[in-house]
Amino acid sequence: VLPDTCDFTVFGGTGDLALRKLLPALYHRDLEGQLPGDYRILGVSMSDLDADGWRDQVRAALRTHVDPTDLYDGAIDRFLGRLHHLRLDAQNPEDWDRLHALLKDRPNPEAAVRVFYLAVAPRLFGAICQRLDEIGVVDEHARVVLEKPIGHDLASAREVNDAVGRVFEESRIFRIDHYLGKESVQNLLVTRFANTFLEPLWSSHWVDHVQITVSETVGVGGRGAYYDHAGALRDMVQNHLLQLLCLVAMEPPTYVGRETVRDEKLKVLQALKPMTPTDVDHDTVRGRYAAGLVDGEPVPSYSDDLGHSGSRTETFVALKTEVQNWRWAGVPFYLRTGKRMDRRVSEIVVVFKQPPHSMFPGAEGATPPNRLHILVQPDEGMRLHLTAKEPGPGGYRLRPVSLDLRYAAAFDVRLPDAYERLLMDVIRGNPTLFMRRDEVEAAWTWTEPILQRWASSPDRPKRYAAGTDGPTAAATLLERDGRTWQEPD
Ligand code: BG6
Numbered sequence: 001v002l003p004d005t006c007d008f009t010v011f012g013g014t015g016d017l018a019l020r021k022l023l024p025a026l027y028h029r030d031l032e033g034q035l036p037g038d039y040r041i042l043g044v045s046m047s048d049l050d051a052d053g054w055r056d057q058v059r060a061a062l063r064t065h066v067d068p069t070d071l072y073d074g075a076i077d078r079f080l081g082r083l084h085h086l087r088l089d090a091q092n093p094e095d096w097d098r099l100h101a102l103l104k105d106r107p108n109p110e111a112a113v114r115v116f117y118l119a120v121a122p123r124l125f126g127a128i129c130q131r132l133d134e135i136g137v138v139d140e141h142a143r144v145v146l147e148k149p150i151g152h153d154l155a156s157a158r159e160v161n162d163a164v165g166r167v168f169e170e171s172r173i174f175r176i177d178h179y180l181g182k183e184s185v186q187n188l189l190v191t192r193f194a195n196t197f198l199e200p201l202w203s204s205h206w207v208d209h210v211q212i213t214v215s216e217t218v219g220v221g222g223r224g225a226y227y228d229h230a231g232a233l234r235d236m237v238q239n240h241l242l243q244l245l246c247l248v249a250m251e252p253p254t255y256v257g258r259e260t261v262r263d264e265k266l267k268v269l270q271a272l273k274p275m276t277p278t279d280v281d282h283d284t285v286r287g288r289y290a291a292g293l294v295d296g297e298p299v300p301s302y303s304d305d306l307g308h309s310g311s312r313t314e315t316f317v318a319l320k321t322e323v324q325n326w327r328w329a330g331v332p333f334y335l336r337t338g339k340r341m342d343r344r345v346s347e348i349v350v351v352f353k354q355p356p357h358s359m360f361p362g363a364e365g366a367t368p369p370n371r372l373h374i375l376v377q378p379d380e381g382m383r384l385h386l387t388a389k390e391p392g393p394g395g396y397r398l399r400p401v402s403l404d405l406r407y408a409a410a411f412d413v414r415l416p417d418a419y420e421r422l423l424m425d426v427i428r429g430n431p432t433l434f435m436r437r438d439e440v441e442a443a444w445t446w447t448e449p450i451l452q453r454w455a456s457s458p459d460r461p462k463r464y465a466a467g468t469d470g471p472t473a474a475a476t477l478l479e480r481d482g483r484t485w486q487e488p489d
Contacts, residue, residue, distance in 0.1 A: 002428055003113040006039040007103055011128060012119035013043025013085065017147065019061035025419035027062055030079045031070065034424060042102065043085045054085035100135040114142040115426055122149055126163025133167045145174040145426055148239050149230060153451065154444040161437050174426050175435040179240040181418030183407065184380040188247045201352065208369060209332045211349040211486055212244050215341035217294050224306045231313040236337040238447045242269065245333055248348055249323045262436045269442035273322040280453035285473040287316030289340040292466030299340060299466045314461040315339045318474035332481065336474055340466035345488040346376035360396045367398045371486060380415060381406035
């Protein structure tokens with residue numbers, strides 16, 4: 001339910017995430033008239049800015065990150081009029097008092113839904129929540145949004161969850177995984193469960209294996225300090241890729257409800273085959289980009305991006321896992337993600353088995369097996385690769401063909417950014433697309449043995465040139481199973 005009144009407070013209000021994603025998303029929702037009639041956005045940061053200073057920053061950010069066709073001077077001014085900024089030094093009690101005063105300084109403050117978006121380092125989550133509680137602004141309408149990473153391993157994730165949980169009950173904690181807000185990712189549920197033709201095939205009976213690729217062309221840029229402590233496994237696999245895997249592999253819930261979908265995803269995470277140290281050595285590959293060419297432009301190595309060498313952090317991961325349950329037993333799930341790859345593409349490929357018998361003479365194995373490519377980004381859609389007869393009188397010549405669906409063309413609308421949907425869900429109080437505590441912890445439970453083995457192993461991440469598809473060992477991971485990575489569509 002959309003509240004009438006809302007105060008949306010962003011800790012880290014001048015940060016990259018706020019300026020690049022959160023404020024443009026809120027601007028779009030404002031433009032559509034979807035935000036509560038009476039709302040304010042409060043940016044909290046260490047910067048010495050007054051409200052106008054922050055508005056100028058946000059205006060510049062909108063001009064950079066919003067499509068020019070959606071920028072209207074009147075709408076921008078109206079939106080900026082909702083913005084306030086507070087300089088807050090967490091150690092200074094007076095600053096917290098000023099936050100309290102600001103939140104109370106509105107008509108009917110008790111009725112306002114207060115959202116606290118913590119776009120700051122996770123080590124601050126607990127302390128900020130505690131302070132909010134102490135100054136008396138956490139009431140039964142208040143909710144908190146946590147950006148990933150939630151901790152850097154299971155123990156630290158539990159600490160964060162415990163600390164936040166002392167102030168906010170679980171139903172008021174929104175742990176963002178922005179992949180769940182992507183249109184194409186939500187559509188996965190619809191594709192699977194609002195159609196009949198896929199689900200009977202969606203199991204080890206007919207699926208040979210599944211591939212999930214999230215490749216990026218960007219490097220770590222200015223985020224080196226964070227990234228070097230995280231690495232690709234923590235930054236991408238533990239959350240985004242595992243969430244995609246969950247949506248591919250989960251059982252159908254009876255309805256889409258705030259707990260039902262999350263219950264089913266949790267079961268998938270709990271069914272992932274635990275990795276022993278030997279499995280880690282055998283079934284995972286880590287890489288790190290060296291200098292190379294991306295889109296024809298020379299780019300520096302990871303060490304040069306960081307400004308020092310000697311790091312053991314991976315910027316690429318490929319791995320093989322399995323969902324150990326009735327539906328998926330024996331079906332490998334191959335996951336890979338990396339920075340500075342040859343192209344930006346996220347895609348899930350379900351590779352089906354070949355037909356059990358070939359009735360066309362000489363055609364066994366002549367065409368590749370059926371594959372469903374679910375295109376998560378940048379060109380959201382689906383492509384189904386099939387076999388067809390080549391036209392002509394010369395008998396049965398089989399050829400691969402494809403059926404193509406692109407959402408932008410099918411619906412002829414702008415596809416909203418993931419944050420637009422997710423921020424509206426927070427304001428409305430719908431946690432379905434957010435990660436529940438048990439999911440985050442189950443994901444860490446599975447990830448941790450890999451981290452531990454890597455930390456104790458003398459091996460280093462394998463080198464790959466920027467602008468390629470990763471280290472050769474990633475290809476070998478599939479080739480030794482008689483498979484290959486599918487070229488992204
Ligand atoms: C973030 C990671 O969660 O996701 C970044 O921290 C990554 O390293 C980003 O670049 C990718 O998101 P998207 O939406 O561009 O695929």
